Amino acid sequence: MEIFNTEIIKDESGRLTYIELPFNAKEVFDKQKGAIFVIGTINDVPYRNKLISRGGGKQIMTIDKSMQKELDFIGEKMSVHITMAPENNEIENENSLIPSLSVSSIDVVTAIKTRRSIRKFTSEPISESMLNTVLQSGMYAPSAKGKCPCHFVVIQNRDMLMELSESNYNASMLGGAACGIVVCGDKNIEGIKEFIYADCAAAVQNMLLSIHGLGLGGVWCGVRANSDWHKLIVNKLNLPLKVDPFAIIAFGHPDEERVSRELWDASSVHYDIW
Ligand SMILES: Cc1cc2nc3c(=O)[nH]c(=O)nc-3n(C[C@H](O)[C@H](O)[C@H](O)COP(=O)(O)O)c2cc1C
Structure with a gap:
């Protein structure tokens, strides 16, 4: 001591x-x-x-x-x-409490290219190992100086999912999702706002890729700073002052198929000089 x-x-x-x-x-x-x-x-x-x-x-x-x-x-x-x-x-x-996890057989480049936002879900619940795999994928994302400022609030309560869905038209798919994960940044761990956003975004994308790789489907619901929805989330989830919600991932077993698009855009690439 x-x-x-x-x-x-x-x-x-x-x-x-x-x-x-x-x-x-x-x-x-x-x-x-x-x-x-x-x-x-x-x-x-x-x-x-x-x-x-x-x-x-x-x-x-x-x-x-x-x-x-x-x-x-x-x-x-x-x-x-x-x-x-x-x-x-x-x-x-x-460390000894690391939960059981699932694996994906899809390679990372194929996962990146075939992932689409999925907004329709079946009523099948998410297994615990899949949920933990998604959470772990968020924790493995890069973060500025390796500070890992993200918190993950898992929402499976139907009333809470409905309430969050009904309070934001753009997040209405949360009502039909098996699960929502609110990805938040801890302002006491990372003091630079831009880095909190970047760290949370990296975590969200890791999780979406993992969701896709596991055969599930999910979508990123953005939470705008100081919006009414932001305030409602803080309030309903009883988030401490230091914790800022950044996005909610709605996910579940997919009830729609979405095809991959060709997004290669040569005009967005600049070699050596613009
Ligand atoms: C910062 C951000 C916020 C987003 N917010 C929403 C949202 O509130 N509701 C929604 O349905 N999709 C949302 N999306 C998903 C985009 O609409 C989607 O990624 C985009 O249309 C491209 O489609 P794809 O994901 O199928 O490739 C968001 C994506 C990002 C990156």
Whole structure:
């Protein structure tokens, strides 16, 4: 257990509130690879969090809005007393809890070329292993600095799917989908808005390809920032302040066939110079 005093800092953009560790957690916690989860207290308030690497052996830990409130942090530098220990047991448990997964026999280029948006679904439910495979595909997407800021809210409750479908004409297919996955970005993990969008988009496309590869069908439903639908999703799903919904994937067993189109466009390619 490490015990130290430090300051809570708000970065210049005002979007990231964090503490900087006065030691190299990779060395001190003997964890050279992978995410470092830590537990402890800040001024006696307990926390569980993931450290963010800043390069050069430096790590920070973000302080989310609810923790800021508990600490009475008002946006100015604040001295705090920290206890911190690695959450080794939990990490081992998390790894040993990797669920059973499905496989796809379709090659990646064929999957990319034959994927289409599917908006009609049968009533057949999605198996657990297929659902987990889709979720895992989102988790394997590239993300800026490997921060993995995405959260995935799985919706299988019919009333909730209907409510989300009825509140947005463009997402009406959610009402007939076996499942919806709300892909969200964590603003405390990735402070740059454009990177959150890019990271979530990469996750969504990975998941759509996986859905297609598994013989399912799905469609990307965009969630516009600050739209009424965005507000409704935040509200209905009780999303914390740091979590921003980016898209909902509606998917299920397909009840329509859509053919692949030829999308090669030579005019969009520029060699060496425009
Ligand atoms: C950012 C984004 C938002 C989208 N939002 C919706 C949507 O709200 N409703 C919908 O039916 N399709 C939506 N789509 C799917 C597109 O309509 C679809 O990908 C496009 O028409 C091309 O068809 P394809 O996916 O079959 O190749 C969205 C796609 C993207 C990339």
